[in-house]
Amino acid sequence: GQQVKQSSPSLTVQEGGISILNCDYENDMFDYFAWYKKYPDNSPTLLISVRSNVDKREDGRLTVFLNKSGKHFSLHITASQPEDTAVYLCAADYNQGKLIFGQGTKLSIKP
Amino acid sequence: DPKIIQKPKYLVAVTGSEKILICEQYLGHNAMYWYRQSAKKPLEFMFSYSYQKLMDNQTASSRFQPQSSKKNHLDLQITALKPDDSATYFCASSRGQFSNERLFFGHGTKLSVL
Numbered sequence: 001g002q003q004v005k006q007s008s009p010s011l012t013v014q015e016g017g018i019s020i021l022n023c024d025y026e027n028d029m030f031d032y033f034a035w036y037k038k039y040p041d042n043s044p045t046l047l048i049s050v051r052s053n054v055d056k057r058e059d060g061r062l063t064v065f066l067n068k069s070g071k072h073f074s075l076h077i078t079a080s081q082p083e084d085t086a087v088y089l090c091a092a093d094y095n096q097g098k099l100i101f102g103q104g105t106k107l108s109i110k111p
Numbered sequence: 112d113p114k115i116i117q118k119p120k121y122l123v124a125v126t127g128s129e130k131i132l133i134c135e136q137y138l139g140h141n142a143m144y145w146y147r148q149s150a151k152k153p154l155e156f157m158f159s160y161s162y163q164k165l166m167d168n169q170t171a172s173s174r175f176q177p178q179s180s181k182k183n184h185l186d187l188q189i190t191a192l193k194p195d196d197s198a199t200y201f202c203a204s205s206r207g208q209f210s211n212e213r214l215f216f217g218h219g220t221k222l223s224v225l
Contacts, residue, residue: 002153043115043201043216044154089154097142097208098167101154 003027004092006102015111019077023090023102026071030092033066034099035075038087047088048075080109114138115217117202122222124192131178132187132220134202140215142166142208143185145177148219149198160185161208192224 005024013019021035034049050057050064050073057064063076077084087106091099118133136143145157159167163179174196176188189196199219205212 004153041218043218045216046213049213091154096167097144097159097161097205097212098156098169099214100156103153 002103004090004100004102006090006105008105009103010106010108012108012110013080015080015082015109017080019075019080019084019107019109021075021077021088021090021105021107022072023074023092024072025092027092027094027100028071029094030100032093033064033073034091034093035062035064036089036091036101038089038104040087044089077107080107082109082111085109113218115202115204115215117200117217117220119220120218122220124222124224126192126194126224128192129188129190130192130222132189132200132202132222134185134187134217136183136185136202136204136215136217138204138206138215139183140204140206141182142205142212143179143183144203144205144214145185145187146201146203146216147198148201149195154201158185158187159208166208189222194224197222197224 031052035047036044038044061078066073087104090102115136142161144159148154157170174190178186199221201219202217
């Protein structure tokens with residue numbers, strides 16, 4: 001089965017609003033959680049990551065929330081802008097150097 | 112300038128043929144990887160190399176063979192190509208092979224097998 005799941009294939013948010021992207025995982029051993037951004041025909045780029053010993057990490061407009069008991073992590077993007085339109089990939093790892101990715105959520109920011 | 116170079120960007124092959132996907136990284140990293148993304152599927156781990164040694168192989172088929180001639184090279188040879196091999200193949204690298212090491216990706220080689 002798929003170890004990392006993004007249940008929403010797409011999300012549309014009004015410009016200036018908060019975009020919330022969700023990811024669920026199955027493996028209790030995961031200790032590293034990341035969000036990547038991908039434009040069409042381009043490479044995935046790391047946005048933000050957290051280790052399992054923290055519940056939250058902020059970086060500018062980005063915040064990652066980790067809920068270990070619920071096996072869930074999310075990415076919040078505040079003041080969403082048209083340039084945030086992209087596919088967002090969540091990923092997790094357990095010190096294996098082998099990231100397991102979700103299917104991706106296509107985020108569209110409407111002006 | 113891209114720091115991870117993948118060649119070619121697009122590749123069309125016939126069923127049964129053999130192709131080599133090229134990857135070079137200029138980040139001074141010690142670990143390199145191949146990932147694959149097929150249509151409607153997540154980005155999927157294939158191989159990891161650390162200091163030119165194979166560390167992990169999640170590819171069931173021996174038709175996929177990584178080749179590391181230099182520390183900053185990790186090519187991928189694919190033999191007896193099948194239409195199901197059609198995908199975008201991403202090379203990646205990191206400073207070391209640990210989960211807290213940032214993974215950098217190349218732009219990918221989009222392979223179409225007819």
